[in-house]
Amino acid sequence: MKIIESHIVPAVSDKIRLQEYAVSIFTSIPTRSGIKKAIKKGLILINGKKAHTADWIKEGQKIELLKPDTSETKVFKLKLDVLFEDEHLAVIHKPPGYPTSGNYFKTIQNALPYNLEPSTALDALASPLPAHRLDNPTSGILLCAKTRKTLTGLQEAFAKKKIVKTYYALVRGEITSPVEISSDIHGKSAVTNITPKEIFQIEKEKYTLVEVNPLTGRTHQIRIHLARIGNPVVGDVEYGDEETGYFKGKSLYLFAVKISFSHPLTQETQNYKIRLPKKLRSLKYYRLR
Numbered sequence: 001m002k003i004i005e006s007h008i009v010p011a012v013s014d015k016i017r018l019q020e021y022a023v024s025i026f027t028s029i030p031t032r033s034g035i036k037k038a039i040k041k042g043l044i045l046i047n048g049k050k051a052h053t054a055d056w057i058k059e060g061q062k063i064e065l066l067k068p069d070t071s072e073t074k075v076f077k078l079k080l081d082v083l084f085e086d087e088h089l090a091v092i093h094k095p096p097g098y099p100t101s102g103n104y105f106k107t108i109q110n111a112l113p114y115n116l117e118p119s120t121a122l123d124a125l126a127s128p129l130p131a132h133r134l135d136n137p138t139s140g141i142l143l144c145a146k147t148r149k150t151l152t153g154l155q156e157a158f159a160k161k162k163i164v165k166t167y168y169a170l171v172r173g174e175i176t177s178p179v180e181i182s183s184d185i186h187g188k189s190a191v192t193n194i195t196p197k198e199i200f201q202i203e204k205e206k207y208t209l210v211e212v213n214p215l216t217g218r219t220h221q222i223r224i225h226l227a228r229i230g231n232p233v234v235g236d237v238e239y240g241d242e243e244t245g246y247f248k249g250k251s252l253y254l255f256a257v258k259i260s261f262s263h264p265l266t267q268e269t270q271n272y273k274i275r276l277p278k279k280l281r282s283l284k285y286y287r288l289r
Contacts, residue, residue, distance in 0.1 A: 004122060005065040009057055018046070018055040018063070026065050029123065029148060043068060068126035076110035083141070083272050087119050088150040088265050090128060091272050094142040096251055100133040112144060119146040132158055135220060137235070140167070140256025141272055153264030158217060163261040167212040167222060168276060170253035170283070171231040172240065174199055175208040181225040191215040192225045200286040203245045207234065209280070222254060253280065 007025040022035045022044065029035050036053060038044050044051040045064040081093035092115065094100065094108050101109040112128040119125070124147050131143045131154035143163070145151035157163045175196040182191045193213040200207045208231065214221050223239045226232055232240030234253040243250060258273045275281075 002067040003064045004067045007063045009059055009061040009063065011059050012057055016057050017053070018044070018051055018057055019053045021057045022063065025063065029065070031152060034148060034152075038065065041068070042066075067124075073113055073127045074105060074110045075113050076106050077114050078106070078108075078111040080108070080111055080115045082115055083274070084270070085116055087121050088145070088147050089131075089154070089263070090116050090144045090146065091259070091270075092142050092144060093274055094134050094139055094256075096137050096139040099136045100130050100142065108142065116144070116146065121147045123148040125151065131155060132217065134256055135223070135252075135254075137252035138254045138256065139277065141165075141259045141274060142256070143259060143261070150264045154261070157261060157264070161215060163259065165214060165256060166258035167214070168197070168255050168257050168280070169210050169212055169222065169226065170200075170234045170280060171208050171210055171226050172205070172234060173208065173231045174206045175210060175231055179229070181229060183225060183228055185218040185221055185224055188218055189216065190218045190221050190225065192222060194226070199288045200283050201288055202247075202283075202286045205245075206288075207283075209283075223252075250279070255280070 005026050019032065019035055019039065023032050026035070029038055039051055039053050042050045043066045045066065046055060046061055078098070082090060083093060084091040099107050101107050109130055116128050125145065128144045128146045129151055131145045131151060134140060134142055143154060145154055175194065178193070178195045180191065180193050184190060193215065195211040196208050197211055198209040200209070212222050223233055223236050227236070227239035234247050235243060235250045236252055255277060257276065260269065260271045262268065263270055
């Protein structure tokens with residue numbers, strides 16, 4: 001495998017293990033957990049031999065970082081709409097019906113190598129990775145990282161709520177004014193802001209198109225919160241009722257339509273927006289005026 005970084009240990013005054021020392025020498029792996037994973041995968045050598053987490057650092061040692069072997073990367077040949085791509089990240093449009101990642105073959109993560117160009121950056125990931133997730137039935141904008149530094153930066157930005165995600169959902173019932181839903185999910189705080197946009201009447205039932213801004217990122221947060229206030233997302237078989245009539249057999253009406261974030265490398269503000277899907281636009285004939 002190709003060597004991407006090399007380091008000669010200078011005089012060291014204190015005893016230190018490789019796992020702690022390597023964080024300060026490899027620019028492409030900025031975290032201790034990343035170093036540990038690289039060691040376990042056999043990607044770090046000491047004097048030409050595979051290193052171990054328990055190895056002690058000594059003066060004069062040559063420490064090398066190898067590029068991961070991508071020959072065994074799983075590739076799912078699913079064509080995706082790429083909204084933006086550079087050496088560090090990509091913004092894609094995830095179709096419904098596929099998990100973002102997981103122990104499956106047909107995932108969006110496995111489709112990324114088929115749709116994105118490999119990064120030539122020093123800290124390039126073996127293959128691109130989603131920086132967050134969308135539920136299997138949810139479609140829309142998904143942010144992906146192509147380098148380790150970018151992945152870490154995006155994950156930190158999500159944790160600090162510096163990335164703004166906007167969803168649109170069609171829900172059962174009528175919502176006439178904005179509402180903030182603050183309700184714990186699995187013992188963790190969760191907050192979702194809901195803004196009504198349009199109200200429809202279909203087969204004597206009322207439905208509301210809402211803009212949704214989750215301030216936290218709990219699993220199934222939007223779907224759970226909307227169900228808790230009595231307005232489940234149309235097509236949500238897990239938290240809502242089985243659909244009949246017009247929406248019988250229809251998939252989930254939840255879409256990630258906008259995202260705003262600062263590029264981890266350039267710090268430039270990035271804004272991306274996609275058009276509402278046809279199955280939502282077609283409801284205009286049922287709009288209450």
